[in-house]
Amino acid sequence: MSFYGVELKSRLLLGTSRYPSPAILAEAIKASAAEVVTVSLRRESGSDRAGQSFWSLVRSLGVRVLPNTAGCHSVKEAVTTAHMARELFDTTWIKLEVIGDSDTLQPDVFGLVEAARILSEDGFEVFPYTTEDLVVADRLVEAGCRVLMPWGAPIGSARGLNNVYGLKSLRAHFPEIPLVVDAGLGVPSHAAAAMELGYDAVLLNTAVAEAGDPVAMARAFALAVEAGRTAYLAQPLEPRDMAAPSTPVIGKAALGD
Amino acid sequence: MRIFLNDDAHDVEPGTLAAALEALGYGGRKIATAVNGRFVAAPARPVTALTDGDRVEVVAPMQGG
16 A cells, blocks of 8 residues: 555555554554554643654654644635644644634544645645545645545444445546545544455554553454455455355255154 | 744844854754744754744644554
Protein backbone atom coordinates (compact mmCIF):
# COMPACT_ATOMS: atom_id res chain seq x y z
CA MET A 1 0.00 0.00 0.00
CA SER A 2 1.28 3.46 -0.73
CA PHE A 3 0.13 7.01 -0.05
CA TYR A 4 1.51 9.54 -2.51
CA GLY A 5 4.35 7.20 -3.43
CA VAL A 6 5.28 6.31 0.16
CA GLU A 7 5.17 2.55 0.70
CA LEU A 8 3.73 1.40 4.01
CA LYS A 9 3.43 -2.04 5.57
CA SER A 10 0.91 -1.19 8.29
CA ARG A 11 -2.68 -0.51 7.30
CA LEU A 12 -3.51 1.05 10.64
CA LEU A 13 -3.05 4.78 11.14
CA LEU A 14 -3.30 5.97 14.72
CA GLY A 15 -4.19 9.28 16.33
CA THR A 16 -2.12 10.62 19.22
CA SER A 17 -4.80 12.41 21.24
CA ARG A 18 -6.61 11.64 24.53
CA TYR A 19 -4.22 8.99 25.90
CA PRO A 20 -3.87 8.74 29.68
CA SER A 21 -0.16 9.61 29.51
CA PRO A 22 2.68 10.16 27.02
CA ALA A 23 4.17 6.81 28.06
CA ILE A 24 0.93 4.96 27.27
CA LEU A 25 0.70 6.81 23.96
CA ALA A 26 4.18 5.62 23.05
CA GLU A 27 3.41 2.03 24.06
CA ALA A 28 0.12 2.05 22.16
CA ILE A 29 1.82 3.26 18.98
CA LYS A 30 4.38 0.47 19.28
CA ALA A 31 1.68 -2.14 19.96
CA SER A 32 -0.35 -0.98 16.95
CA ALA A 33 2.70 -1.23 14.65
CA ALA A 34 1.37 1.95 13.00
CA GLU A 35 3.85 3.69 10.74
CA VAL A 36 1.77 6.86 10.42
CA VAL A 37 0.34 8.85 13.32
CA THR A 38 -1.81 11.94 13.17
CA VAL A 39 -0.76 15.11 14.95
CA SER A 40 -2.10 18.62 15.26
CA LEU A 41 -1.01 22.10 16.24
CA ARG A 42 -2.33 24.40 18.91
CA ARG A 43 -1.46 27.64 20.60
CA GLU A 44 1.48 27.53 22.98
CA SER A 45 2.52 30.21 25.46
CA GLY A 46 6.11 31.31 25.97
CA SER A 47 6.38 29.41 29.25
CA ASP A 48 4.58 26.23 28.17
CA ARG A 49 6.75 23.41 26.81
CA ALA A 50 4.07 20.76 26.28
CA GLY A 51 4.25 20.94 22.51
CA GLN A 52 8.00 20.70 22.47
CA SER A 53 8.06 17.59 24.66
CA PHE A 54 5.26 15.96 22.64
CA TRP A 55 7.25 16.52 19.46
CA SER A 56 10.36 14.97 21.03
CA LEU A 57 8.30 11.91 21.97
CA VAL A 58 6.88 11.47 18.46
CA ARG A 59 10.30 11.86 16.88
CA SER A 60 11.76 9.23 19.20
CA LEU A 61 9.23 6.69 17.88
CA GLY A 62 10.44 6.99 14.30
CA VAL A 63 6.95 7.18 12.79
CA ARG A 64 5.77 9.34 9.91
CA VAL A 65 3.39 12.14 10.91
CA LEU A 66 0.17 13.19 9.22
CA PRO A 67 -0.76 16.65 10.55
CA ASN A 68 -4.43 17.57 10.62
CA THR A 69 -6.46 20.76 10.36
CA ALA A 70 -8.84 19.62 13.10
CA GLY A 71 -11.27 22.21 14.35
CA CYS A 72 -11.14 24.37 11.23
CA HIS A 73 -14.55 25.54 10.05
CA SER A 74 -13.57 27.65 7.05
CA VAL A 75 -11.42 27.25 3.95
CA LYS A 76 -9.17 30.13 5.01
CA GLU A 77 -8.59 28.67 8.47
CA ALA A 78 -7.84 25.23 7.07
CA VAL A 79 -5.47 26.51 4.38
CA THR A 80 -3.55 28.71 6.82
CA THR A 81 -3.36 25.86 9.34
CA ALA A 82 -2.04 23.56 6.61
CA HIS A 83 0.72 26.03 5.80
CA MET A 84 1.68 26.25 9.47
CA ALA A 85 1.65 22.44 9.73
CA ARG A 86 3.83 22.01 6.64
CA GLU A 87 6.51 24.19 8.17
CA LEU A 88 6.16 22.83 11.69
CA PHE A 89 6.25 19.14 10.78
CA ASP A 90 8.31 19.42 7.60
CA THR A 91 5.87 17.37 5.52
CA THR A 92 3.65 18.04 2.51
CA TRP A 93 1.07 15.56 3.86
CA ILE A 94 -2.03 17.12 5.37
CA LYS A 95 -5.15 15.49 6.77
CA LEU A 96 -7.63 18.09 5.62
CA GLU A 97 -10.63 18.67 7.86
CA VAL A 98 -13.13 21.43 7.19
CA ILE A 99 -15.91 20.93 9.69
CA GLY A 100 -19.46 21.85 8.75
CA ASP A 101 -21.50 20.84 11.77
CA SER A 102 -20.46 21.18 15.39
CA ASP A 103 -22.62 18.33 16.73
CA THR A 104 -21.67 15.60 14.27
CA LEU A 105 -18.34 17.10 13.14
CA GLN A 106 -19.56 16.29 9.64
CA PRO A 107 -17.23 17.63 6.95
CA ASP A 108 -18.25 20.75 5.05
CA VAL A 109 -17.71 19.02 1.74
CA PHE A 110 -18.02 22.25 -0.27
CA GLY A 111 -15.27 23.94 1.70
CA LEU A 112 -13.31 20.70 1.69
CA VAL A 113 -13.17 20.52 -2.09
CA GLU A 114 -12.20 24.20 -2.35
CA ALA A 115 -9.45 23.87 0.26
CA ALA A 116 -8.21 20.62 -1.31
CA ARG A 117 -7.83 22.35 -4.67
CA ILE A 118 -5.95 25.32 -3.19
CA LEU A 119 -3.60 23.09 -1.22
CA SER A 120 -3.00 20.55 -4.00
CA GLU A 121 -2.05 23.37 -6.37
CA ASP A 122 0.35 24.60 -3.72
CA GLY A 123 2.21 21.28 -3.53
CA PHE A 124 0.43 19.67 -0.60
CA GLU A 125 -0.47 15.97 -0.63
CA VAL A 126 -3.99 16.06 0.72
CA PHE A 127 -5.75 13.36 2.77
CA PRO A 128 -9.32 14.70 2.85
CA TYR A 129 -11.60 13.74 5.72
CA THR A 130 -14.84 13.38 3.79
CA THR A 131 -18.17 11.58 3.70
CA GLU A 132 -18.93 8.53 1.55
CA ASP A 133 -20.60 10.77 -1.09
CA LEU A 134 -19.48 9.64 -4.56
CA VAL A 135 -19.83 13.01 -6.24
CA VAL A 136 -17.82 14.76 -3.55
CA ALA A 137 -15.18 12.04 -3.89
CA ASP A 138 -15.05 12.69 -7.65
CA ARG A 139 -14.54 16.41 -7.02
CA LEU A 140 -11.80 15.71 -4.51
CA VAL A 141 -9.95 13.52 -7.00
CA GLU A 142 -10.38 16.23 -9.65
CA ALA A 143 -8.94 18.70 -7.14
CA GLY A 144 -5.79 16.59 -6.89
CA CYS A 145 -6.41 14.23 -3.96
CA ARG A 146 -4.82 10.80 -4.43
CA VAL A 147 -6.12 9.40 -1.13
CA LEU A 148 -9.70 9.60 0.18
CA MET A 149 -10.70 9.24 3.81
CA PRO A 150 -14.46 8.78 4.24
CA TRP A 151 -15.87 8.68 7.73
CA GLY A 152 -17.22 5.45 9.20
CA ALA A 153 -19.33 7.46 11.66
CA PRO A 154 -18.98 10.80 13.47
CA ILE A 155 -15.59 11.37 15.10
CA GLY A 156 -15.34 9.74 18.51
CA SER A 157 -18.81 8.17 18.28
CA ALA A 158 -17.66 4.51 18.27
CA ARG A 159 -20.62 3.62 16.04
CA GLY A 160 -18.65 1.74 13.41
CA LEU A 161 -19.65 1.79 9.74
CA ASN A 162 -22.90 3.78 9.50
CA ASN A 163 -23.32 3.33 5.75
CA VAL A 164 -21.85 0.08 4.52
CA TYR A 165 -23.61 0.41 1.17
CA GLY A 166 -22.11 3.86 0.62
CA LEU A 167 -18.63 2.71 1.58
CA LYS A 168 -18.92 -0.32 -0.75
CA SER A 169 -20.03 1.94 -3.60
CA LEU A 170 -17.09 4.24 -3.00
CA ARG A 171 -14.69 1.29 -3.10
CA ALA A 172 -16.23 0.06 -6.35
CA HIS A 173 -16.04 3.53 -7.97
CA PHE A 174 -12.44 4.19 -7.01
CA PRO A 175 -10.56 0.90 -7.37
CA GLU A 176 -7.21 2.65 -7.83
CA ILE A 177 -7.41 5.35 -5.14
CA PRO A 178 -6.23 4.40 -1.64
CA LEU A 179 -9.28 4.57 0.62
CA VAL A 180 -9.02 4.93 4.38
CA VAL A 181 -11.98 4.72 6.77
CA ASP A 182 -11.34 7.60 9.12
CA ALA A 183 -13.32 8.20 12.29
CA GLY A 184 -16.16 6.60 14.16
CA LEU A 185 -14.69 3.16 14.78
CA GLY A 186 -15.27 1.78 18.26
CA VAL A 187 -14.12 -1.82 18.40
CA PRO A 188 -11.75 -3.98 16.36
CA SER A 189 -14.60 -5.72 14.53
CA HIS A 190 -15.48 -2.34 12.98
CA ALA A 191 -11.95 -2.10 11.60
CA ALA A 192 -12.10 -5.68 10.33
CA ALA A 193 -15.41 -4.91 8.61
CA ALA A 194 -13.88 -1.90 6.82
CA MET A 195 -10.94 -3.99 5.66
CA GLU A 196 -13.25 -6.80 4.48
CA LEU A 197 -14.92 -4.23 2.20
CA GLY A 198 -11.58 -3.78 0.50
CA TYR A 199 -10.55 -0.56 2.19
CA ASP A 200 -6.82 0.00 2.14
CA ALA A 201 -6.48 1.16 5.74
CA VAL A 202 -8.25 2.58 8.76
CA LEU A 203 -7.46 5.61 10.88
CA LEU A 204 -8.62 5.72 14.47
CA ASN A 205 -7.83 7.42 17.73
CA THR A 206 -10.42 7.50 20.51
CA ALA A 207 -11.24 3.78 20.34
CA VAL A 208 -7.68 3.04 21.41
CA ALA A 209 -6.87 6.11 23.51
CA GLU A 210 -9.96 5.90 25.72
CA ALA A 211 -10.09 2.11 26.07
CA GLY A 212 -9.50 0.76 29.57
CA ASP A 213 -6.18 -0.63 28.35
CA PRO A 214 -5.08 1.42 25.33
CA VAL A 215 -2.00 -0.70 24.65
CA ALA A 216 -3.96 -3.97 24.53
CA MET A 217 -6.63 -2.30 22.39
CA ALA A 218 -3.99 -1.03 19.96
CA ARG A 219 -2.78 -4.59 19.55
CA ALA A 220 -6.36 -5.83 19.09
CA PHE A 221 -6.98 -3.28 16.32
CA ALA A 222 -3.75 -4.26 14.58
CA LEU A 223 -4.85 -7.91 14.59
CA ALA A 224 -8.33 -6.99 13.34
CA VAL A 225 -6.92 -4.91 10.48
CA GLU A 226 -4.68 -7.77 9.45
CA ALA A 227 -7.55 -10.28 9.73
CA GLY A 228 -9.89 -8.09 7.70
CA ARG A 229 -7.32 -7.54 4.97
CA THR A 230 -6.51 -11.23 4.77
CA ALA A 231 -10.21 -12.05 4.57
CA TYR A 232 -10.73 -9.53 1.76
CA LEU A 233 -7.92 -11.07 -0.26
CA ALA A 234 -9.38 -14.52 0.43
CA GLN A 235 -12.63 -13.42 -1.32
CA PRO A 236 -15.38 -13.80 1.27
CA LEU A 237 -18.79 -15.31 0.51
CA GLU A 238 -21.67 -13.06 -0.43
CA PRO A 239 -24.60 -13.24 2.02
CA ARG A 240 -27.67 -15.17 0.81
CA ASP A 241 -31.24 -15.42 2.03
CA MET A 242 -31.68 -19.20 2.28
CA ALA A 243 -29.63 -21.87 4.00
CA ALA A 244 -27.05 -23.86 2.05
CA PRO A 245 -26.13 -27.08 3.87
CA SER A 246 -22.43 -27.31 4.52
CA THR A 247 -22.58 -31.06 5.12
CA PRO A 248 -23.22 -33.05 1.91
CA VAL A 249 -26.75 -34.54 1.74
CA ILE A 250 -25.82 -37.24 -0.77
CA GLY A 251 -25.00 -40.49 0.99
CA LYS A 252 -26.92 -39.67 4.12
CA ALA A 253 -28.27 -42.82 5.80
CA ALA A 254 -32.00 -43.42 5.19
CA LEU A 255 -33.27 -43.61 8.75
CA GLY A 256 -36.73 -42.01 8.42
CA ASP A 257 -40.07 -43.75 8.06
CA MET B 1 3.58 49.09 21.33
CA ARG B 2 0.89 46.59 22.22
CA ILE B 3 0.40 43.33 20.33
CA PHE B 4 -1.98 40.46 20.97
CA LEU B 5 -0.26 37.08 21.02
CA ASN B 6 -2.70 34.17 21.14
CA ASP B 7 -5.26 36.75 22.33
CA ASP B 8 -3.12 37.95 25.30
CA ALA B 9 -1.97 41.57 25.27
CA HIS B 10 1.79 42.15 25.43
CA ASP B 11 3.76 45.40 25.38
CA VAL B 12 6.86 44.96 23.24
CA GLU B 13 9.49 47.22 21.68
CA PRO B 14 8.64 48.23 18.12
CA GLY B 15 10.37 45.79 15.77
CA THR B 16 10.03 42.52 13.95
CA LEU B 17 8.05 39.38 14.64
CA ALA B 18 11.30 37.52 15.32
CA ALA B 19 12.32 40.08 17.95
CA ALA B 20 8.93 39.95 19.66
CA LEU B 21 9.01 36.14 19.78
CA GLU B 22 12.48 36.19 21.28
CA ALA B 23 11.41 38.73 23.90
CA LEU B 24 8.37 36.67 24.85
CA GLY B 25 10.24 33.40 25.42
CA TYR B 26 9.84 31.60 22.12
CA GLY B 27 13.51 31.68 21.09
CA GLY B 28 14.69 28.38 19.62
CA ARG B 29 11.27 26.78 19.90
CA LYS B 30 9.53 24.60 17.32
CA ILE B 31 6.64 26.86 16.44
CA ALA B 32 4.70 28.22 13.48
CA THR B 33 3.37 31.74 13.25
CA ALA B 34 0.70 33.89 11.68
CA VAL B 35 0.08 37.64 11.85
CA ASN B 36 -3.44 38.98 11.45
CA GLY B 37 -4.57 35.60 10.09
CA ARG B 38 -1.79 35.27 7.50
CA PHE B 39 0.88 32.58 7.76
CA VAL B 40 4.39 33.97 8.28
CA ALA B 41 7.09 31.41 7.45
CA ALA B 42 10.11 31.17 9.75
CA PRO B 43 12.54 32.81 7.29
CA ALA B 44 10.20 35.79 7.01
CA ARG B 45 9.94 36.47 10.76
CA PRO B 46 13.09 38.65 10.95
CA VAL B 47 11.81 40.85 8.13
CA THR B 48 8.16 41.03 9.22
CA ALA B 49 7.59 44.30 11.05
CA LEU B 50 4.86 44.36 13.66
CA THR B 51 2.63 47.34 14.22
CA ASP B 52 0.53 48.38 17.18
CA GLY B 53 -2.53 46.18 17.58
CA ASP B 54 -1.26 43.29 15.46
CA ARG B 55 -2.68 39.87 16.28
CA VAL B 56 0.00 37.19 16.37
CA GLU B 57 -0.74 33.47 16.50
CA VAL B 58 1.93 31.08 17.75
CA VAL B 59 1.28 27.34 17.53
CA ALA B 60 3.31 24.27 18.43
CA PRO B 61 3.01 20.52 17.83
CA MET B 62 0.10 18.97 19.69
CA GLN B 63 -1.64 15.62 19.97
CA GLY B 64 -4.24 15.09 17.25
CA GLY B 65 -6.59 12.54 15.78
